[in-house]
Amino acid sequence: MRASMEIRKCICMRDCYDRCYFYAYVEGNKLIKVEGSRKHPITRGFLCSKGYSLPKLVHHKDRLLRPLLKDNKSWKEISLKKSLEILADVLREAKPHRSFFLSYAGNMGLVESLSLKALFDMLGFYIVVPNLCSTSGNNVLIKIFGTYNGKDIEDIVNRKLIIVWGMNPSWTNVHGMFLINEAIKRGAKLYVIDPNVTATARKAHRHLRIKPGSDVFLALGMAKYIIEEELYDKQFVKDKFIGYEEFFRFLSRLPWSFIERVTGISFEGIAKTAYDYATLKPNWIHIGYGFQRRVGGGEAVKAIAYLPVLIGDPSAFYYDFSPEVDLEIALNVKNSPRISFSKFIELLDEGADLVFIMSMNPLYTAPDSKGLKRSLEKNAEYIVVYDCFMTETASIADLVIPSTMFIEVEDVALSYFHRYIGISEKALDPPKEVIDAFSLAKRLGEMLGVNYPWKSRRAFILDILRALNVNYDNIKSKWYVKITHVQEANTARYIPLKKTYQNIPLGNREKDEFYLLVLS
Ligand code: SF4
CATH class of the missing domain: 3.40.50.740 (Rossmann fold)
Incomplete structure (x- = not known):
């Protein structure tokens, strides 16, 4: 490294799960290169291609330099x-x-x-x-759990089965995929639920290629199987799942033929996945934003959220993260x-x-x-x-x-994926x-x-940190600290699916087709 080169500790502020921590190598107000922090528990020394292209972007010839x-x-x-x-x-x-x-x-x-x-x-x-990304899902999770936070994402490496649902972390959450790969090395199975054959699906032990928009019914089908086969955690459900009786009654009216036709997955396929989910524990559902960006997306998050409740581990999912300070x-x-x-x-x-x-x-x-x-x-x-x-x-x-x-500014970084909060230094004028x-x-x-x-600007930063109960000098010297006081899902309340999903047609083909329309 040249003597004239300076190193700044920065954080990628793009709209991305990973919120990477990286070193910026600067010489004469020019960003020469960036390098992922090896010490940061999530970044682990590498960035994505967008991260590595930052020097090109900052000094791009098309950048606006005057109003x-x-x-x-x-x-x-x-x-x-x-x-x-x-x-x-x-x-x-x-x-x-x-x-x-x-x-x-x-x-x-x-x-x-x-x-x-x-x-x-x-x-x-x-x-x-x-x-558009996560609001409707967050809202339903808050209604069910009082929070939308599942477990700390770093815990995923200890899980025996990971279901990635409506997400392609190989492309969109590369450090999440790194953690999943680590879990696989330790013996975990990876199942992917996605209509597309994504890069993540290609790595999966099982890929359920459901019909687009049918996530609600796949989740309900899995729940139905777990209940019918009595694979659920009876004590937990009785004690901690308010309104479960109504959920069970609702599922008993849901015909398997309908679930199979809507999802495009056979009873055997759903049963096998549900059985593994209920027995390979601890496990994890990694819920993506994919299906959330369409009609019924929030309802899909809702239906999926009942699965960890049934197996007695309500916070065994990731969807979004926030320290819950507005x-x-x-x-x-x-x-x-x-x-x-x-x-x-x-x-x-x-x-x-x-x-x-x-x-x-x-x-x-x-x-x-x-x-x-x-x-x-x-x-x-x-x-x-x-x-x-x-x-x-x-x-x-x-x-x-x-x-x-x-x-080009000092700023505070929070992630909607991991639990680290950090200060990104100003690297360039x-x-x-x-x-x-x-x-x-x-x-x-x-x-x-x-x-x-x-x-x-510093006064603004101090007010933000005060609200988050973080000390500036501490975080500045350490670059980042972990947020430890997080309310995670621990009890649940059954919130009925919206009317359009409630009136399950019994054997009426035309009505079935109507529901398909609602979903698509
Ligand atoms: S993976 Fe890291 S470097 Fe790439 S966009 Fe996301 S936060 Fe930035």
């Missing part, structure tokens, strides 16, 4: 100062009940994702919560209305004074992105995009403000006319005369 103002359908470069003046003027004019703030997970650093949202909350804007409430920035993405689309039809978009590219990722584009162009008076690149969404904006990348979210919020607050409560 852009739409001028007669073409772009004009303006100074950062000028762009903030324009935005402040627009904000002064915008009526809060006709103005929207949209952000998602482009940069999951807690300061970057919360500081601007805090300002727009103070301004009374609608805050759009566009979470940071927006803790920071007192959850006062303006929160609306779903579909409600935003509805309200947009009535016209909008301002739509501010950051950390997402909805014209590429949202359902019906063409319709969204038409509606934004027709109904939004002014669109501001805060991003590092000229995305599809930025291209229809009136003003684009260039954002920093996560490696951002380009001169590029601004981080905290500075943007603070400067706009000053220009608008809003009493933005945080005087410095």
Whole structure:
């Protein structure tokens, strides 16, 4: 290593399960290379290809380096100062009940994702919560268990059977796959439930290629078999599963012929999988977001969640992780209305004074992105995009403000997969006319005369850590600490499936086809 090279301890803030810890090698404000931390219990010395490509991304020739103002359908470069003046003027004019703030997970650093949202909350804007990935599943798990946290993911290596359901961790959660491989080396079996032959399915000891959208009924079929064969933990169910009698009655009405036809899996296939699940213990269900992004996704998570309850190990699953502190409430920035993405689309039809978009590219990722584009162009008076690149969404904006990348700021990292919280160091100075979210919020607050409560980025970090009960000096010196006080699922309540899934048709072929339609 050259003497002029410096090493910074950083954390990948992409929207990804793994939240990798890595060393950034920097020379003269240039990121030379990145290297995964060997010590970190999850990162284990390697990154994915996106992680390794970070030097290319940060110094990419197409990166936005100056604000852009739409001028007669073409772009004009303006100074950062000028762009903030324009935005402040627009904000002064915008009526809060006709103005929207949209952000998602482009940069999951807690300061970057919360500081601007805090300002727009103070301004009374609608805050759009566009979470397609896990919200409905989280909501049902909270109803069943009072939490959506299963066991610590690091425990997966001790399991005898791992069922990966609707997920392809070989591609999307490479460090999760590493842990699964470790479990396999110790003798665990891997079963995959997925309509597609994924890279993970190819490694599995068994692959159930169910029909798309039939996850609810495969889970119910497994539960039915476990109950009929009396393989469930009777004492646990009696003591800790409130309303189990109703669940059992419901399953007794569910015909095997229907389950087989809907899922495309034979009785023998379901029975074998259910038998192994009930007898190879301890085990684990790794629930993905795949089936959750469609009609009935939350119901599928619900049906799957009853399986670990039946075998007396209710937290033996992973779906999502959170220390369960609502940071927006803790920071007192959850006062303006929160609306779903579909409600935003509805309200947009009535016209909008301002739509501010950051950390997402909805014209590429949202359902019906063409319709969204038409509606934004027709109904939004002014669109501001805060991003590092000229995305599809930025291209229809009136003003684009260039954002920093996560490696250019100090920030706090939480994972929705593992339980480590860390501080990511600032490795590079951002380009001169590029601004981080905290500075943007603070400067706009000053220009608008809003009493933005945080005087410095560090003050914001300290407030976040206080809410999470973590000491800054401790975490800074160690890079990361593990969150140990986590409420995990331990008792369960039966929440009936939604009506459309309740009225199981008995021998009526036409009705069966209707349910297939509901599911697809
Ligand atoms: S696996 Fe995820 S967290 Fe790790 S480097 Fe890749 S994108 Fe970043």
